[in-house]
Amino acid sequence: MTDSASPHDVSLVSLAVSTVIFALRADRASEAASLRLPLVRRIREPFAGQWALPGGPIEATEGLEHAAARHLLDTTALRPTFLEQLYAFGEIGRSPDDRVISIVYWALVRSQEAQLAAIGENVRWFLADDLPPLAFDHNDIVEYALWRLRTKVEYSRIAHAFLGETFTLAELRDVHEAVLRRAIDPANFRRQMESSPAIIATGEHLSGGRHRPPKIYRYNGAVELTDRGPLTRS
Secondary structure, three states, rough: OOOOOOOOOOOHHHEEEEEEEEEEEEEOOOOOOEEEEEEEOOOOOOOOOOOEEOOOEEEOOOOOHHHHHHHOOOOOOHOOOOOEEEEEEEEOOOOOOOOEEEEEEEEEEHHOOOOOOOOEEEEEEEOOOOOOOOOOOHHHHHHHHHHHHHHHHOOOOOHHHHOOEEOHHHHHHHHHHHHHHHOHHHHHHHHHHHOOOOOOOOOEOOOOOOOOOOEEEEEEOOOOOOOOOHHHOO
């Protein structure tokens, strides 16, 4: 045996949290909303100067979710109403220093919430599908989060996180199109949604348009869908 510790000695394992925050945003009012996420520029090694997901180490006296929320507030000023644990990433070599295991959370925020982010030189919104090379394995983490989002959006209440308590079918379709990155036939989507027990017409209509005012819907809280995802505490 040797007295020197190897770079991957179990005694050097540390625990951290990271969070993927998705929002539907447009750079200009004339643009359709696209799926974006905030990244933080690292100011220290390793990977100084590179963009990364918000996160950091966990203090000995705090829970995982509290640590994720604390780092989000410190770096982006965002306070998501919910966080869901996404996955644990702990491949050997993902950090050039100590062995780091990251507990990854994700959050989906509405446009109004996203506007509260502290944007600056070291915090910026990026298109989720057009990211620069990120620190550590954060590109892989975002790719996994996108896969989870896209596989859940068509069978869960996940679109609810991007909308208000009430919405039109056009607004709901816009969310699906932005997340899935493909056009959806409006007539087929309307038939599918109107035949689904997941949403209920409120009896109200959206006013202000030149055409027949669209109906306003809400999610049916009495229907438990296959996977409610990050809305389990809504």
